[in-house]
Amino acid sequence: MSKTAKSNQTPDDAPDATLQHEPVESFWPYIEPASQPSAEELAALDPDLRAALFGDDCRPFSITVVFAKLKDGKAYETAVRLARQASAYREVGSGPTLRHRARYFPAEAVALHDLFDIVGEEDSCEILIDERPVPYGRELWLPLVWLLIQR
Numbered sequence: 001m002s003k004t005a006k007s008n009q010t011p012d013d014a015p016d017a018t019l020q021h022e023p024v025e026s027f028w029p030y031i032e033p034a035s036q037p038s039a040e041e042l043a044a045l046d047p048d049l050r051a052a053l054f055g056d057d058c059r060p061f062s063i064t065v066v067f068a069k070l071k072d073g074k075a076y077e078t079a080v081r082l083a084r085q086a087s088a089y090r091e092v093g094s095g096p097t098l099r100h101r102a103r104y105f106p107a108e109a110v111a112l113h114d115l116f117d118i119v120g121e122e123d124s125c126e127i128l129i130d131e132r133p134v135p136y137g138r139e140l141w142l143p144l145v146w147l148l149i150q151r
Contacts, residue, residue, distance in 0.1 A: 044090070062087075063112060063137075063145060064103045064128035067119040075118050082115045103131070109148040116142065 042050070065083070070076035083089050083102035092099045104112040119125045120138070127137035134141070 060105055062103050062105050062130055064101055064131055065115055066099055066101050066126040068099055068124040079118045106148055109145050
């Protein structure tokens, strides 16, 4: 140990064996601790980043429908109303880049079908499986979910 370093150890012959130096709670006294992220900020995280930061949370299977503004105003209003009733809904972007994201779980297959009937024909419509784009989302995964609808 160097001559200038302070030691927290007391000699054996010292009458009071208390520490001479108390540890400081923060490294820098002028910085406020960072605020905790809100639920909206956590929901906006990329699934891979969320898994890296917080561990794999074993979320249930979900299908997300992402769509932009539709040409038909009445159909667009109906689609947004249905999307807002989903388990998770959020709007991303603004103006011409506005996208609506509606996340559904298998128990909500009927609501997912209703929304997809309106927005599915649009080229801007995307289907995400567990928040990720996967091959054959429309052609394979959605028909499998349609099988869950009891007639």
